[in-house]
Amino acid sequence: MQIKLKMENLFLSPKEITIIIKKGSCVLFLLLSLTSCQSSKNKKSIFCHTSFLNCVQLSKVTVNKNRLVKRQLTPNSFYIQFSDEINFSKPNQYFSQHKLSFSEKRKATQDVAKAIIDKGLSEFIRLDPFKLHDDIFAIKVFSINNSVVIYTDKKKNAKLIKNKKINFITPRVFSNLSKTQLNIALIDSGVSQYHQQMSSMKVNQYNPRTDDYSLIDTALGHGSGILYLTHQSLIKQNENLSEPQYFSCNGLPQGQYSFIDILGCFEWAFLQPSMDVMISAWLTSTPGCHNEWIYPLQVIWQAQTIPVFSAGNKALEKSMDFSPINLSPLTNVPLISVGALTEKDTRVKTSSFGKSQCNKQLDNIASIMAHGQNIKVAVPLTKTSYQTVEGTSYAVAYVASALAYLKHQFPHVKNEKLVTTLLNSSRDLGKEGKDSEFGYGKLDLTATIKVLKELD
Numbered sequence: 001m002q003i004k005l006k007m008e009n010l011f012l013s014p015k016e017i018t019i020i021i022k023k024g025s026c027v028l029f030l031l032l033s034l035t036s037c038q039s040s041k042n043k044k045s046i047f048c049h050t051s052f053l054n055c056v057q058l059s060k061v062t063v064n065k066n067r068l069v070k071r072q073l074t075p076n077s078f079y080i081q082f083s084d085e086i087n088f089s090k091p092n093q094y095f096s097q098h099k100l101s102f103s104e105k106r107k108a109t110q111d112v113a114k115a116i117i118d119k120g121l122s123e124f125i126r127l128d129p130f131k132l133h134d135d136i137f138a139i140k141v142f143s144i145n146n147s148v149v150i151y152t153d154k155k156k157n158a159k160l161i162k163n164k165k166i167n168f169i170t171p172r173v174f175s176n177l178s179k180t181q182l183n184i185a186l187i188d189s190g191v192s193q194y195h196q197q198m199s200s201m202k203v204n205q206y207n208p209r210t211d212d213y214s215l216i217d218t219a220l221g222h223g224s225g226i227l228y229l230t231h232q233s234l235i236k237q238n239e240n241l242s243e244p245q246y247f248s249c250n251g252l253p254q255g256q257y258s259f260i261d262i263l264g265c266f267e268w269a270f271l272q273p274s275m276d277v278m279i280s281a282w283l284t285s286t287p288g289c290h291n292e293w294i295y296p297l298q299v300i301w302q303a304q305t306i307p308v309f310s311a312g313n314k315a316l317e318k319s320m321d322f323s324p325i326n327l328s329p330l331t332n333v334p335l336i337s338v339g340a341l342t343e344k345d346t347r348v349k350t351s352s353f354g355k356s357q358c359n360k361q362l363d364n365i366a367s368i369m370a371h372g373q374n375i376k377v378a379v380p381l382t383k384t385s386y387q388t389v390e391g392t393s394y395a396v397a398y399v400a401s402a403l404a405y406l407k408h409q410f411p412h413v414k415n416e417k418l419v420t421t422l423l424n425s426s427r428d429l430g431k432e433g434k435d436s437e438f439g440y441g442k443l444d445l446t447a448t449i450k451v452l453k454e455l456d
Helices: 089-097 102-127 154-158 222-237 259-271 291-302 392-409 415-424 445-455
Strands: 002-006 016-020 027-030 035-038 062-064 069-074 077-081 084-086 136-142 147-152 165-169 183-188 202-206 245-250 277-280 306-310 336-341 368-371 375-378 386-389
Touching: 084 102, 084 291, 089 102, 102 136, 102 147, 102 259, 102 291, 136 259, 183 222, 183 259, 183 392, 202 259, 222 245, 222 375, 222 392, 245 259, 259 291, 277 392, 291 306, 306 392, 306 415, 336 392, 336 415, 368 392, 392 415, 392 445, 415 445
Parallel strands: 002 165, 136 165, 183 245, 183 277, 202 245, 277 306, 306 336, 336 368
Antiparallel strands: 002 016, 027 035, 062 084, 069 077, 077 147, 136 147, 375 386
């Protein structure tokens, strides 16, 4: 069987490559800086990176979960997750051995993820376990989760007599992105630059559902307000700071939670050459332990990006645990989940608090608190309109901008040290020490900077 794959947006080169699928044949994928090959004669998958002295077997940096997940999304689309995942302890050994810089670690993580998804995809096409070959016309790729969405259309493909072309959908990568400027991602409902205070900001936006890059706020100014507040807070900390680059991703069209759309946002942020902080001002649609977010969050962290979540505004409900941040997928550092404070440093009544359902021994729903009441933000109704808001979606902007500032001021300090120092230097509130209502306490950037300067 011969399938001609259209590779306009995938990781392969050249743009178009023909794969001959036969039992036991070798499917060769030439990636940006690595090669992955499977054959009946050579069962090894080889991973090569420009910073490594020698190539390594892909199996040495991955773990096989022995599962193939399939979920039908619509009558003509399927979500499929392949078996392999990055074994995070192994790449770190190679990172240390070869003394990789932060940017080299990110590139190496991207390359491993790409090798894994290409291996899974080649095996899937070769084995066709769900008998979808003849109907596939497009595949959306998520290297961050080793998964794809398969789009089928029997009528469309029935018209093709000879080789059929499969369109691979991956988000745009800004290859010329500066690694020295701050790059901040926001996953929300999109933003608008209509307001005069936002018109000069450097903003790119991706809309995964429609696979386009138009700037549009689909939730009445929610995303625009968060981005405005993040920018104003960052500039206030240092007026001479070079203009940050923002990446807005509309993962929640009209404010509605969608796993696939948000996963597309994770993928977009992950593929960029640099991403310092990723703001996630969204909650899952149901409470509880959403294990599907553990691995993508681990990959984001491995790629040298700090994810920052809002704790949520569910305190008046019986079950408050809607944020996947409470899974704490990392073992060596707490993930940031931001609660909201009043002007008197009491908890905003709606700000979620308490112990996580996922790990009641260790994790609080809010790990740190920030101002979250009577906040004035730009709203794109007119060029000069503002609104007063409250809640954790806006409190998260202060913590995210603080972390971005710290990454800029202390570029050689590891993310683990930045996060733990930020938490441990926060101003204690409530019961002495870390507690279930205020986490580590209130954000205190001045105290954090003082500690980091002493350590530097």
